Amino acid sequence: MVLVEKSSSIYDDDTGIRYHFPRRYLNRVESAVRDWAVFYRPVKDTGVSEESRGSYFATAELGPISPDPSNDGLYYVEIRSETYADFASPVPRIVDGSFIEPSLAGKNGSTNVGVALQAVRHIPDEAFDRILGLAWPDAGVELPRVGRNDLDNEHRQNGVREDQLGFVHETERKIVAQLLNRKVRDARFRTAVLHAYEKRCAITGWNFINGGGRAEAEAAHIRPVEHGGPDKICNGLALSGTVHWMFDRGLIGVAANDEIIISRKVNDRESIERLINPTRKLVRPKKTEYHPHPEFLRWHREFHRLEAA
Secondary structure, eight states, rough: EEEEEOOSOOSSTTTEEEEEEEEEGGHHHHTTTTSSSEEEEEEOOOOOOOOTTTTTEEEEEEEEEEEESSTTTEEEEEEEEOOOOEEEEEESSSSSTSSSGGGGGGGGGBBHHHHHHSSSSSSOHHHHHHHHHSSSTTTTTTTTTOOOHHHHHHHOOOOHHHHHHHHHHOOOOOOOOHHHHHHHHHHHHHHHHHHHHHTTTTTOOOBBTTTTOBBBBBEESSOOOOOOBBOOOOGGEEEOOHHHHHHTTSEEEOOSSBBBEEEOSOOOOHHHHHHTTOBOOOOOOOOOOOOHHHHOOOOOOOHHHHHOO
16 A cells, blocks of 8 residues: 655644545555555655655554544544654655556556545555665665674564464565564664764764774664654664763753753763764754654653753
């Protein structure tokens, strides 16, 4: 299933949480409950970077459907937030001169406008698999420190129950298992966040890369997974290892105006001050759609009781 989501919409979407849609798509969405969808940004979505327009940007499993209590004829489908994953790079709708979604192809290489205007579309399994295969480029370079062999073992020994997946093709089984596997998800989250920040630490400004192309920076969840945080780029920061350790423990944080906050609990404030980049503010990604969400930063401040000076 493809769900079209515009950055500024008349619908009450909440990316990674819920999708809002009219009755005419109800049967289609019902057929995809407990199945996976990819999310797509329209070609004319000027609220995101040019690279992100006309591209697939995330995947997730769909949950229950409920009517909109305040709008007759509209519905919500729940997005299982623990399954949501942003792609490291937007996957364009046209690759190697042809549409990934066959139904988008019109005559003589044109776009089938009637299909393109549909906000909810069925997609063949082969096209879905192809999108996911393009979603996390350079993942091998950005693997976490558990090592490639550990992740390969996780791919093979995924522990997904038969009653969760039913009878599916082995390739599909492997893809779904990887989408659910925590170690694989962490590796892909790291790839996505480091791509957004161009491998630069958001607090120090450092951009250290070894000879093999591996970044020193790590991907930190602003709101951790164990506290309900999603694998969304806007819930991530690229942070140097030591800074990541301090951020997770609430020794540093980010104010509403992007200024770096140092906790009163630290025992060596001067050393931390020297680590912070000269602007004293968070180094944001160039693309606005990747900027950290204010609500996640607020959660981190409140959870760790951090206050701006």
